[in-house]
Amino acid sequence: MATNCLSATWQSALLHKTVQRMKSTGITVTLALISFIAPADHRKDLLRARPCADMAIVAPNDPVQARQTVITFLVWYKTHIQVASRISLVNQKAGKPYSVNLPNGERYLAYLKSSHLLTDAYLNEWRIFFRQRNEGFQKIPQIEGPPTGFDYDLVLLTQDVDMMLASLKSLKIDTVTIVKNRATVTFTLFDAYQFRLIRSGNGWLINEILNISQE
Numbered sequence: 001m002a003t004n005c006l007s008a009t010w011q012s013a014l015l016h017k018t019v020q021r022m023k024s025t026g027i028t029v030t031l032a033l034i035s036f037i038a039p040a041d042h043r044k045d046l047l048r049a050r051p052c053a054d055m056a057i058v059a060p061n062d063p064v065q066a067r068q069t070v071i072t073f074l075v076w077y078k079t080h081i082q083v084a085s086r087i088s089l090v091n092q093k094a095g096k097p098y099s100v101n102l103p104n105g106e107r108y109l110a111y112l113k114s115s116h117l118l119t120d121a122y123l124n125e126w127r128i129f130f131r132q133r134n135e136g137f138q139k140i141p142q143i144e145g146p147p148t149g150f151d152y153d154l155v156l157l158t159q160d161v162d163m164m165l166a167s168l169k170s171l172k173i174d175t176v177t178i179v180k181n182r183a184t185v186t187f188t189l190f191d192a193y194q195f196r197l198i199r200s201g202n203g204w205l206i207n208e209i210l211n212i213s214q215e
Helices: 010-025 030-038 040-048 063-083 102-113 119-139 162-164
Strands: 172-179 182-188 191-200 203-211
Touching: 063 102, 063 162, 063 172, 063 182, 063 191, 063 203, 102 119, 119 203
Parallel strands: none
Antiparallel strands: 172 182, 182 191, 191 203
């Protein structure tokens, strides 16, 4: 069955072709003129065409915005990591079993949220993690050594977080992929990372952070 559905790319091509014809004849280009002066076969397509429902419409600046969201967050985290790291997430009293300080966990998540670059879903995953680790400490008490699950930076998922952030100036963005309302940004510091983002209004929020090198 015939369809009236045209991809955004094909619509753009039709418009471009029409505009170029008009310019070559000295006609001032306006949206109204495109509708009336376009060749009949193209005019029909331009007036009736709509984007395919199953196709993502990617604005030209989407990859740039997604990339910049990642960079902005990394710069924010480098600036604020000292404050975040001073929020004690585990109660470690000499001779007593460890436990997760859940109120401080909420303070920690609220501080990360103040970056305005993370989704609630991302933060909630860590909230669940804190509760699970607290239950884990209750089931298998630990009284010495690094607290299980808290012996690395929770944001960049590495024990070498200072080295990672120190190399921020040499950050290399490898790829930016946009699929509908989701973006994936892969980049390299000393480790390879993948940030997964979700569109929010006119911008992007980070929904998942993966340290590919540590997986």
